[in-house]
Amino acid sequence: MAKQTVETLIEGGKATAAPPLGPALGPTGVNIGQVVAEINKKTADLKGMQVPVKVIVDTEEKTFTIEIGTPPAAALIKKEAGIKKGSGNPLTDKVADLLIEQVIKVAKAKSDALLGSDLKAKVREIVGTCQSMGVLVEGMPAQEALKAITEGKFDEKISSGKTEITAEEQAKLDVEKAKMQEELAEKKAAYLVQAKQLVDKFKDVKKARKAMVEEGIPQVVIDEVAPAEDKGK
Helix, strand or coil: CCEEEEEEEEEECCCCCCCCCHHHHHHCCCCCHHHHHHHHHHHHHHEEEEEEEEEEEEECCCEEEEEEECHHHHCCCCCCCCCCCCCCCCCCCEEEEEEEHHHHHHHHHHHHCCHHHHHHHHHHHHHHHHHHHEECCCCCCCCHHHHHHHHHHHHHHHCCCCCCCCHHHHHHHHHHHHHHHHHHHHHHHHHHHHHEEEEEEEEHHHHHHHHHHCCCCCCCHHHCCCCCCCCCC
């Protein structure tokens, strides 16, 4: 029995016969349309995320099996939080909040890829990823949430493995997220004004960028207002 394996990343629910999947499967003789349809069925709940997909083809029988991996923890956190990207400055700027049930959900989804010996340890790992993305947990910065987990505050929920939240809880999170996004927009607007004033003051890009750093202006704003000169020129 001759087998060939094709591995690739596919956006959830949006596999097509176009590259990279189609050309890789072509030589195997398998029905590409059937493969695409099966992948999209299996990844329908992962829309908007890059999903690892493995297609194992029996080149003699022209049959196939599909194995779906899990997206990176950061992608799952973004899906749960309803955000497109994490914070550009996670230490000071928070972009969303998750309840412990949502963190448990991500930890269970990524269980095989995490190092923790039990669910509680794996939940701690996911909270660590939340920290790098500027995502709060139960309204707390990640460090506080980690302390609360260590102290056993969420032991009951972790032990139960509960992963779902109510519509009311989700609505509260959405309101909180909207408020965070509004505050971030206001902060960015203020930084943009300050950055442009420094550009006008110094005229020279290098001096202006240095002054912006000294004033604590976020790097993303600095690059937007005064892009670094091309070193190759």
